[in-house]
Amino acid sequence: xxxxxxxKVIELGYGGNERxxxxxxxxxxxxxxxxxxxxxxxxxxxxxxxxxxxxLHRCHEKLGETLTYAQYPSIASxxxxxxxxxxxxxxxxxxxxxxxxxxxxxAQYLRVLVGELQRIASHCLWLGTWCLDMGGALGGGAxxxxxxxxxxxMVLDLFEALTGARLLYGxxxxxxxxxxxxxxxxxxxxxTVDHIDRRIDEYESMLEANTPFLVRSQGVGVIxxxxxxxxxVAGPLLRGSDVDFDARRDDPxxxxxxxxFKIPVEAAGDCYARYRVRMQEFRESIKIxxxxxxxxxxxxxxxxxxxxxxxxxxxxxxxxxxxxEGPRGEVGCYLIADGGPKPYRMKWRGASFSNLSILPxxxxxxxxxxxxxIMGSVDPVFGEVDR
Amino acid sequence: MTPDRATSLIQERFGLQAAGxxxxxxxxxxxxxxxxxxFAFAKDTLGCRFFSFLTAVDWKEQGLEVVCRVENLDDGVGxxxxxxxxxEARCPSLTAxxxxxxxxxxxxxxxxxxxxxxxxxxxxxxxxxxxxGHPLRKDYAIDTPHAPYR
Numbered sequence: 001x002x003x004x005x006x007x008k009v010i011e012l013g014y015g016g017n018e019r020x021x022x023x024x025x026x027x028x029x030x031x032x033x034x035x036x037x038x039x040x041x042x043x044x045x046x047x048x049x050x051x052x053x054x055x056l057h058r059c060h061e062k063l064g065e066t067l068t069y070a071q072y073p074s075i076a077s078x079x080x081x082x083x084x085x086x087x088x089x090x091x092x093x094x095x096x097x098x099x100x101x102x103x104x105x106x107a108q109y110l111r112v113l114v115g116e117l118q119r120i121a122s123h124c125l126w127l128g129t130w131c132l133d134m135g136g137a138l139g140g141g142a143x144x145x146x147x148x149x150x151x152x153x154m155v156l157d158l159f160e161a162l163t164g165a166r167l168l169y170g171x172x173x174x175x176x177x178x179x180x181x182x183x184x185x186x187x188x189x190x191x192t193v194d195h196i197d198r199r200i201d202e203y204e205s206m207l208e209a210n211t212p213f214l215v216r217s218q219g220v221g222v223i224x225x226x227x228x229x230x231x232x233v234a235g236p237l238l239r240g241s242d243v244d245f246d247a248r249r250d251d252p253x254x255x256x257x258x259x260x261f262k263i264p265v266e267a268a269g270d271c272y273a274r275y276r277v278r279m280q281e282f283r284e285s286i287k288i289x290x291x292x293x294x295x296x297x298x299x300x301x302x303x304x305x306x307x308x309x310x311x312x313x314x315x316x317x318x319x320x321x322x323x324x325e326g327p328r329g330e331v332g333c334y335l336i337a338d339g340g341p342k343p344y345r346m347k348w349r350g351a352s353f354s355n356l357s358i359l360p361x362x363x364x365x366x367x368x369x370x371x372x373x374i375m376g377s378v379d380p381v382f383g384e385v386d387r
Numbered sequence: 388m389t390p391d392r393a394t395s396l397i398q399e400r401f402g403l404q405a406a407g408x409x410x411x412x413x414x415x416x417x418x419x420x421x422x423x424x425x426f427a428f429a430k431d432t433l434g435c436r437f438f439s440f441l442t443a444v445d446w447k448e449q450g451l452e453v454v455c456r457v458e459n460l461d462d463g464v465g466x467x468x469x470x471x472x473x474x475e476a477r478c479p480s481l482t483a484x485x486x487x488x489x490x491x492x493x494x495x496x497x498x499x500x501x502x503x504x505x506x507x508x509x510x511x512x513x514x515x516x517x518x519x520g521h522p523l524r525k526d527y528a529i530d531t532p533h534a535p536y537r
Contacts, residue, residue, distance in 0.1 A: 054513035059522055061498070229460065232438035232487035245437075245460040251410055273527050321411065321456065321467065334454070336444060347454075349440040357490040386513055 019047070022368070026055055030133045030372040033382025037359075039368065046371065048364045049318040053356070055345070056386035064346035069095050069313040072346075074170030079348060081124055081167060085118040086326030087333075087384070093253055093322035094335035095174045095343075099315040102222060106299045107176035108255040113292040114162070115254075116191075116285040117155050119266020120196060122327035123278050123285075124152035127203065130275075130376035134216055144206060151199055154192045161185055174313050176302025178373035186293050193286045201283050207275075217271040221362050221374035224269060231361065232354045236281065237378065242267040242273035247325040259291045271377035280327070311341035328352050328379055352384040388462045393433050400428060410458065410465040417470045423479045425468055426457065430484055434459040435466060438487035443499040445525045446471075451499055453478050457485070472501065480505035498523040 023034035034055035038328065040048040060079055064072055076091045077084030089111060096103060103111075128148030135142070156166045163169045163179050171177055193365040209211050228241040238245060246263040248256045264280035266273035304313070323332035332349035355378050363371055390412060392406045397414065401421065405412040417425055429435040444452045451472045458465040459523040472478055480503035481488040492503045493512040500521035503509055511518060520527050 032446065040467065052513070054511075057513040062522055062529055226436070227486070229436040230438060230486045232440070232485070243460060249464060330439070334440070334456075343408070345444045347440065347442040353490065353494075354438075354440075354487060357487060361486065 015272070016040075019321045024368075025370070026052070031377055031382075032129055032375070032380065033266050033385075035356075035380070035382060037371070039361075039363075039371070041368070044367050046364050046368065049360050051356070051359060053382075054160040054386050056382045058387065060348060061346055062345060064091075066342065068310045068341040069174050069315060069343070070307055070310050070341075073172055073174075074168070075193050077168040077170065078383060079350060079387050080326065080328070080331065080352065080381050082381045082383075083118050083122040083327045084168050085171060086113045086331050088169065089115065089254075090322055090324045090326075090331045090333040091335070091346075092174050093324065094313050094320050094333040095313070095337070097320035097322050098318040098335060098337050098345045101175050102303050103176055103254070104300045104303055105255065106180075107303075109258075109292050110181070110301060111172065111254040112185055112256060112259070113189075113289060113296075114159070114169075115326075116288045116292070117158060118288075119285045119327045120153040120193070120282060121152045121159075121317070123282055124148040124155070124196075126278065126327070126379045127144065127375075128152070130373075130379070131213075132208070133372045133376045134213065144203060147203065151196050154195065158185070158192060161188070161331050167239075173302065173304075173307070174315075175304030175328055176300070178302075180301050181296075186296070189289065190230045190293060193289050200279065202281060214272065216253040216370075217275060217308045217377070218268075218375050220271045220366065221377060222269045223358060223362055227358070227361055228269070231358050233329065233358050234351045234354060235326065236274050237355050237358065239265045239328060240277045241269040247323050247330055251259050251323065253324065256381065258295070260290050261288050271373055274377045314339070314341055315343070323349070326351055328355060328381065328384070330354075331384075334378070348384075348387050350384040350387055352380040352382070353387070356380045356385050388434050388459055388464055390464050393464050393466065396432060401425065405466065410463055412464065412466045414466060414468040417468050419470045419472060419478055422453075422468075422470050423481065423484065426455070426481050426484050429457055429466055429468075431465070433464060434462060435464065436460070438485040438491075439465070441481070441488055441491040441495060443495050443501055443523075445499065445523065445524050450474065451476050451501060453495070453501060455481065455488075474501075476500055477502045477504055479503070480509075482506055497521070500524065 020041045022039045025031050026034045036052035038050040039046050073088045076087045079087045128145040131144035160166045163171050223241045225242045244265045260285045264277045266276050317339045320334040323330050323336045329351035332350050334347040335343050336345040338344040390409050405414045421439045437458040437460045439456040441455040454469045456467040495501050497511040
């Protein structure tokens with residue numbers, strides 16, 4: 001380890017005079033998890049960056065090979081624990097694609113419903129923590145954080161009423177969903193999104209009229225259109241860099257074509273553009289949630305019989321890549337089935353992994369303080385980076 | 388670029404028939420020596436500028452297979468290409484074509500022990516540098532003891 005780092009430093013041209021190697025992390029409040037950056041500085045300007053990840057590695061892909069199609073979905077939530085609904089869905093979609101399993105319309109609508117609520121909750125967490133990181137610019141910063149957490153709690157309450165869990169749900173299963181809406185849930189859900197809809201205006205007025213916030217986010221951490229695609233960043237990072245792609249519209253799954261929504265795209269590629277994309281996504285998600293509640297069809301929530309044993313779901317031989325547009329972008333699951341109750345191989349394309357790998361390309365040239373703003377705007381969840 | 392046009396261009400240049408349709412074309416059995424050539428072609432000619440993922444599959448006696456997926460986001464053409472590696476598990480690196488291949492190839496090396504020739508910085512990424520073995524290989528049992536529990 002030490003040797004490798006020493007080698008790196010020599011390659012970077014460390015002469016011992018004006019350059020300084022600074023360690024940031026792995027325990028750093030702005031990392032939103034466990035992430036270590038080794039920054040080479042010239043004065044306060046970063047000239048090179050190395051990243052160390054893997055602190056949260058649990059080898060999900062090996063676990064996926066040892067757990068059955070009935071067991072793994074509830075473990076899948078632990079990859080991206082801030083948006084657990086997304087990764088579960090990617091896994092079951094891949095299995096359904098190979099097995100050509102039909103999903104009833106009601107279950108598809110429920111999947112969209114929880115997916116969009118999850119996006120709202122996840123973006124609340126992102127906005128709150130990002131503003132907390134840039135605290136000085138926001139007169140203390142904890143205000144936005146606490147407001148966002150208050151709203152996120154409301155969505156988590158909805159999930160708790162629906163599945164019994166606040167963070168890791170086990171909601172999706174091959175063939176449909178595991179739970180149906182309880183009595184009175186739809187009304188509660190409408191009130192919640194109406195409330196959040198009003199709050200978003202409040203956040204925007206707090207931030208967008210705030211000059212220090214604008215100075216710290218505009219023109220900082222610019223990702224070009226070309227770089228964004230080549231590195232394979234996804235979601236708000238991709239759309240903040242003028243690439244008009246969203247799997248919900250361009251590679252649709254779970255009845256997304258039934259709903260009317262816009263895909264926000266910004267051209268600037270900086271932290272502010274990513275912020276704008278997410279703020280507009282809040283509103284689009286609320287729009288979709290309302291449409292789902294209006295049009296929710298009656299019927300069964302799963303095309304398969306209730307689970308009685310772990311090895312009950314068998315998927316024929318084949319392979320598929322299924323993806324879901326999560327809050328952080330394209331979460332993909334590449335699954336190879338061999339006909340048994342467990343997959344032969346499972347690969348996670350974690351959106352956060354790809355998004356985080358952009359950092360070494362955009363951080364050099366910025367000041368140390370900007371790293372915090374850039375990190376926050378990338379919105380990585382380390383459960384998904386390290387898997 | 389349409390999926391059909393991409394299929395015929397691949398057929399013309401590489402003599403291989405891509406399976407599937409639309410965003411999920413699959414190209415099996417690409418020889419490792421044409422791996423880099425294929426992805427340069429996919430990026431420049433087919434417009435697949437988006438790097439989706441790179442991974443490997445351990446087919447036991449039949450060796451390791453590297454899978455890489457790229458996509459043309461504007462026209463909706465996605466291609467997953469596969470190559471079978473020999474016993475020494477060496478594969479040419481795509482880092483010169485896609486910068487996103489850097490971390491993915493490191494992960495693939497970490498998990499499968501595939502050596503990517505031409506990668507500028509091939510070291511473990513998720514596991515610690517002194518880890519023994521490559522966990523996603525099929526001969527690595529899930530309960531393999533590791534330091535300091537050995």
